[in-house]
Every structure is written in C-alpha cells, then in structure tokens.
Amino acid sequence: MTPRRSVTLCILIVLLAAPVTAANIERFVTSSGDGLDVTLVVTGIPVGGIVETLPDGCVWKETDHPADRTRLSGGKAAFAVIGEETIRYRVQGPQEAAGVFTGTWEDLLTGESGTVGAAGTHGPESSKTPVEAPGFLSVAALAALAVAYRRRCGR
Numbered sequence: 626m627t628p629r630r631s632v633t634l635c636i637l638i639v640l641l642a643a644p645v646t647a648a649n650i651e652r653f654v655t656s657s658g659d660g661l662d663v664t665l666v667v668t669g670i671p672v673g674g675i676v677e678t679l680p681d682g683c684v685w686k687e688t689d690h691p692a693d694r695t696r697l698s699g700g701k702a703a704f705a706v707i708g709e710e711t712i713r714y715r716v717q718g719p720q721e722a723a724g725v726f727t728g729t730w731e732d733l734l735t736g737e738s739g740t741v742g743a744a745g746t747h748g749p750e751s752s753k754t755p756v757e758a759p760g761f762l763s764v765a766a767l768a769a770l771a772v773a774y775r776r777r778c779g780r
Contacts, residue, residue, distance in 0.1 A: 648735065650670070650728075650730045652664070654724070654726060660683075664711055665677075665704075665741065667710055667711065668710075670730065671707075672732070673730060673732040673733050674703065674730065675703070675741065676703045676730075678728060679701070682719055682722060685697055687715050688714035689713045690712045726741075727741070729741065
C-alpha cells in the first residue's frame, strides 16, 4: 500500500467514525380525557436507558413500549432503549402535573447521560453530562497505520 493510500485510509476512518448527532431526549406532555399522554423523543441514542419519575398523584396506565423492556417501581418507570425514536406512555392524574415530570437518560455506547428535557427547553435542567471515554478515533487511526505498515514492510 502506498503512503498516499495510507493517508487517505486514515482520513476516511476519522471522518466516518465521527458521531453524527448529539444524544438528547425531549418530553412532550398532552392532556387526554382522564389523564396525560407523555411522548419521549429519543435522538442519537441507539442503546441506552431512561428513568422517568411520575409526579405525585399520577397513576401509571399504559405504554406502547415493549413490556419486556419496561419496569415500574415506586413511582418510577424505566425504559430500555434499543433503537427506538419515540416512547409513549399514559398516566392518570391532574392536568397540573404536566409540567412536573422528571427523568434521566444514559447512552450505554458512549457513556453520556443527562436529564430528560421538556420540548424546547435546553437550560440547566435538560443539559447533558458527558463522561470521558477512551478515544476511538485515535485507536482506529493507529490500527489503520499498523495495517498499512505491515502490508508495505512486513512482506
């Protein structure tokens, strides 16, 4: 492999391995006859988890999320996220509770975590807390250089 090809390969690895979107979850709450419908919009989290804390006075009714990836315990609902873009659930409770929902999320692939934000809010309450992780891009570039070197000099 020529040096030009090695450099091109390294540049392609760096560009293609860069993350496309930042992880985030937004919450939309709407009133329905006897309760509240909650929609969580998941962005940039292929594998992760969400824990929602239900407001006082709200009682769990149902969700469209698979039962084997949903857990309820003590006023909290936990959802395992595996490729979902939206999660919907319904609670029975007062309309005033619409602005009192809280929740946290974690991306298991990147280690990033944060607070579930209400639609359109990106203040301190909905900020993401990145966690340092080893650099994948550096390792991938070094691996590509090693392969190129071996092919060129290791014959």
